[in-house]
Each structure stands twice: as C-alpha cells, then as structure tokens.
Amino acid sequence: HYQGIIFDLDGVICHTDAYHYLAWKKLADRLGVYFDKQINNRLRGISRMESLDIILENSKNVYTDAEKHEFAEEKNEYYRQLLVQMSPADLSADVKNTLDILRKIGCKLAIGSSSKNARYILERIGLGHYFDAVVDGNEIQHSKPDPEVFLLAAQRLGIVSSSCLVVEDAAAGIEAAVRGGFDAAGLGDARVSPFAKYHLIQFDELIDIITGN
Ligand code: G6P
Ligand code: MG
8 A cells, every 4th residue: 555665765775874973983082072872872863963963962061063064074074985985886785676566566665764865865875866866965944753754755755644654774763754754664673663564674565565465
C-alpha cells in the first residue's frame, strides 16, 4: 500500500558520520571544548545550529549569535573539505541495487534530509539526478523531530503521508515521521526504536515491504 519512500540521507543512503565528527572535533579543539564520539552520536538528524548548541553545552564561555554563526560556518568549511573525497564508491551496491529495484516497480523515491549539504553529497555519490524529489535543510524552518521536511517531500511526490514510508537512522527522524503521519522503517541506531513499524537489518528488506511479501 506504499506508493513512495522518503529516505533520510546521512546514515541511510551514505555515511558521513565520521566526517561530521572530524569537522566538529577540529572546531571543538580550537575552542577548547570537550567533544567525543558519544556526543557526535547525539547530533544525528539534528540541524547544524542545534548541533553546535549541544557541543557548546561543554563550554565555559557564552557566545553571541554572531559568533555561533561563524563557528557553524567554520565547521561546515572543514566538513566540505572532507566531503570532496566522497565518490560513487561511497554508495554501497546493496543500497544502489535496492533503489533501482524500487524504482523499477514504480515506487516514488525522495530524500528528506536536515542537511544543507544534501544535494552536494548526492552529487558526490552519483545520485545527483536520481530522486523524484529532494528536500533538504535549506528548505525548511523546523528541523527533525518536526515533520516539515517529510511533509514537504511527500507533497512534492504527490503522495499522502499514510501512503509513504520513511526510512531513518535517527531517533529524531523516526519521531518526525510518526508526527507527520508516516510509517517509519528504522535502521542503524533507530532500528530498535519502538516507534518504527519496521526494523531493518538489511536495506533490501524494503523491497519485500513495498511488494507486500
Ligand atoms: C544530518 C546529520 C546531522 C547534521 C545535519 C545537518 O541530519 O545526520 O548530523 O547535523 O544533517 O547537516 P549540515 O550538512 O547542514 O551541517
Ligand atoms: Mg540520518
């Protein structure tokens, strides 16, 4: 009964976690703020500015909004320098084959990402013109767990939420899906989420879900 699927990008289609970590770490070290991989895990699905606020929880200093915008910009420059090394080799065969099959059986495919770098990442991994709709962090006012990004993606696909499945690796993303009236499939961190209807171990399980097997 699903006519379309909206995929989160980071942690679902490809893995940018390590790059986010290195870029935030470089900024945190410069500011003398403690930062580790556990804290990085809390940033999944969360916007850049909200991520910065979480990182600065460990800072003794109080910064102005202008300073915070500069820090976020600095982190993004480090991050973009790292993204340059991404290529179609960063798209797994499992993910690519599954997407191709889903498309072949008539399922509409969209991206719903909090990232402002989503379109650049899609280009790097060779999916620049692949999806029927791409909605990213540049187009939304409210980041996940607000459902805005998924509702806009469903609207672009011309499909109501109840006929769209959302695939997510972050708790904030599963919550956004449920709040928007979507069924959610969790993988990675979000696989064990009690709010996800499906718990994916492998990406290609999506084909069985869509074909109703
Ligand atoms: C994704 C990632 C988050 C990241 C957010 C914003 O949701 O999972 O970790 O903070 O995008 O990314 P951006 O590329 O706009 O800084
Ligand atoms: Mg994600």
